[in-house]
Amino acid sequence: MIKNDLFLRALKGESVERPPVWMMRQAGRYLPDFMKLKEKYDFFTRCRTPELATEITVMPIKQVGTDAAILFSDILVIPQAMNIEVEMKPGVGPWLPHPIRTQEDVDRVIVPDIDETLGYVMEAIKMTKKELNDEVPLIGFAGSPWTILCYAVQGQGSKNFDIAKKFCFSNPVAAHQLLQKITDTTIAYLKAKVAAGVDAVQVFDSWGGMLSPNDYDEFSWKYIQQIIDALKDEIPVIAFGKGCWFALHTMARSGASAIGVDWTCSPKNARYLTGGQITLQGNFDPSRLYSPPAEIKRMVHQMIDEFGKDRYIANLGHGILPDIPVENAIAFVEAVKEYK
Numbered sequence: 001m002i003k004n005d006l007f008l009r010a011l012k013g014e015s016v017e018r019p020p021v022w023m024m025r026q027a028g029r030y031l032p033d034f035m036k037l038k039e040k041y042d043f044f045t046r047c048r049t050p051e052l053a054t055e056i057t058v059m060p061i062k063q064v065g066t067d068a069a070i071l072f073s074d075i076l077v078i079p080q081a082m083n084i085e086v087e088m089k090p091g092v093g094p095w096l097p098h099p100i101r102t103q104e105d106v107d108r109v110i111v112p113d114i115d116e117t118l119g120y121v122m123e124a125i126k127m128t129k130k131e132l133n134d135e136v137p138l139i140g141f142a143g144s145p146w147t148i149l150c151y152a153v154q155g156q157g158s159k160n161f162d163i164a165k166k167f168c169f170s171n172p173v174a175a176h177q178l179l180q181k182i183t184d185t186t187i188a189y190l191k192a193k194v195a196a197g198v199d200a201v202q203v204f205d206s207w208g209g210m211l212s213p214n215d216y217d218e219f220s221w222k223y224i225q226q227i228i229d230a231l232k233d234e235i236p237v238i239a240f241g242k243g244c245w246f247a248l249h250t251m252a253r254s255g256a257s258a259i260g261v262d263w264t265c266s267p268k269n270a271r272y273l274t275g276g277q278i279t280l281q282g283n284f285d286p287s288r289l290y291s292p293p294a295e296i297k298r299m300v301h302q303m304i305d306e307f308g309k310d311r312y313i314a315n316l317g318h319g320i321l322p323d324i325p326v327e328n329a330i331a332f333v334e335a336v337k338e339y340k
């Protein structure tokens with residue numbers, strides 16, 4: 001039994017005293033204690049060392065007071081396990097020295113044994129669950145197959161992922177093979193996370209909004225739906241797509257327990273597009289955490305009024321930015337806790 005089960009109750013659609021709150025990318029990034037660890041250990045060492053991953057995962061619970069923890073890791077551990085080299089270059093971000101560009105490249109991508117390649121993630125989950133001591137639930141996550149393809153093909157972050165789109169539209173057969181391999185790996189990975197003890201999972205489709213609605217169905221949603229179908233009877237699934245308001249109607253009928261929305265869609269419109277029944281999560285503009293704490297609190301209360309306190313998980317509309325003052329992150333969380 002989890003002591004603070006607001007998040008799990010909201011996922012079930014139960015009525016709650018106040019909405020639960022957590023922040024996407026809350027583990028690491030803006031916390032001074034995280035910065036100290038960052039100086040000592042490179043990124044994938046932090047991911048692969050269960051003691052470090054655990055320490056970073058619980059930081060925001062202790063220091064900011066969120067109602068759920070999200071495991072410190074990265075969506076790019078999946079391509080790594082699939083035989084695609086991924087580096088994290090300080091100041092640059094993800095860097096893939098041999099991006100996928102041809103059918104032959106796709107043929108070399110493997111669907112790995114999860115325990116062999118990603119066992120360290122399961123160790124981190126078990127250690128984190130012990131450390132959390134059932135105070136709050138633990139969220140596991142994966143990137144959407146499309147978002148992983150974006151990095152695997154582009155080879156690095158991008159404003160428009162033009163090379164990834166060119167690959168999909170000029171070589172759709174190879175693209176779909178790659179997407180299916182990523183999907184199969186992701187399903188096995190998330191099932192292993194469930195077995196290791198996570199209480200919910202979120203699929204991040206960070207770059208779904210790069211696609212037209214039709215291409216979104218074909219290259220992204222189809223695969224997210226497979227993941228939801230495979231997981232939904234075992235664990236609550238949250239589907240988050242950045243810039244994917246056009247797909248909210250479809251997402252709401254997918255079997256996911258909650259749908260994440262970004263700040264470009266108003267709460268009212270998000271409720272309308274999803275039919276008013278499903279739990280929604282979001283959608284504070286991460287940049288609005290630069291506002292003074294009093295203004296953050298006013299805006300958070302307005303956001304909750306607009307979404308309604310039930311079937312709602314307060315969150316940002318995308319990840320917290322690295323230079324947000326900790327006091328402002330705390331003000332965001334406190335505002336939700338003070339909501340009456």
Ligand SMILES: Cc1c2[nH]c(c1CCC(=O)O)Cc1[nH]c(c(CCC(=O)O)c1C)Cc1[nH]c(c(CCC(=O)O)c1C)Cc1[nH]c(c(C)c1CCC(=O)O)C2
Pocket residue numbers: 024025026027028029038042043070071072073074075076088092093094141143157204206318319
């Ligand atoms: C697209 C994406 C990535 N990673 C992730 C996404 C989807 C969510 C989103 O859209 O923001 C997801 C992610 N990445 C990380 C987490 C762990 C949990 C958390 O932060 O709350 C999660 C949930 C750690 C991380 N992943 C990364 C860092 C920063 C690098 C470092 O700490 O050395 C952290 C804390 C590196 C990373 N990883 C990625 C990028 C683009 C970068 C570089 C830019 C940056 O986010 O700082 C890929």
